[in-house]
Amino acid sequence: MDMLTTTLSFENMHKHGELMVNLLRARKQSFIVQNNWDLPEVAGMEYDQYDTPASSWIAVHEGERVLAGVRLTPTTARCGMYSYMVRDAQKGMLESIPTHLLYEEAPIDPRVLDASRVFVARDVPAQRRREVQTRLMRKLIQTARAMEARQVMGLVPAVWPRWIRPLGLIAEPAGPVMKIDGQPVQVALMDLDRTRH
Structure with a gap:
């Protein structure tokens, strides 16, 4: 089956x-079942206050089986008292994420997107993980550019330099x-203007 x-x-x-339902089910498996995070769920799906019409989601999939995913939210998004995950965490609105996650104040900029809920399913075999990560990141870049973004910021596993460099991506720590x-995590800021893809 094609990826x-x-x-x-x-x-x-x-x-x-x-596909959207299956993406949220894959998120539940990754974040609630495997990482044991205390997150909202219903009908086998993980979701939160940032899954709104302001966001977009990328799924790497074979048919209906989701192998990886990420959510993109403009840093200009607002829904009630919430904006986007990194900014709300910095403002002390999210108990599970420390407020000191950024070196500077979180941006509100139409050219900057927040990437959250990044995952690769644990059952993706080791020999296929690089291909899945590559497809996820290429689609993220393509989607971000279509949204006229110049930077993508996200709270990601701290091993991010190890898997983005071989993909030709340019990013730096933002916290x-x-x-x-x-789990060791860090906010990374990817510069789309300096990325080759």
């Missing part, structure tokens, strides 16, 4: 069958390495 990458939004998710639920 595909799809960008989902509230405007197009109806064209992709159960310190921290532990969240025993």
Whole structure:
């Protein structure tokens, strides 16, 4: 079966069958079951306050089976008292994420996107992980550029330099390495203007 990458939004998710539901189910498996994070779930799907029409989601999938995913939210997004994950964490609105996650104040800029809920399914075999990561990041870059973004910021596993360099991506730390639920994480800022893809 061919591996595909799809960008989902509230405007197009109806064209992709159960893919959005399967993405949220894969997130539950990754974040709630495997990482043991205390997150909202319903009907086998993980979700939070940032899964709104302002966001887009990227799924790497074979048919309906989701291998990897990420959520992209403009840093200008607002929904009630929430904006985007990194900024709200910095403002002390998210108990599970420390407020000192950034070196500078979180941006509110139409050219900057927040990437969150990044995952590669644990059952993706080691020999296929690089291909899955590459497809996810290439689609992220393509989608971000289509949204006229110049930078993508995200709270990601602290091993991010190890897997983005071989992909030709240019990023830098935007905050310190921290532990969240025993996992080392860090905010990274990717510069799309300096990225080759």
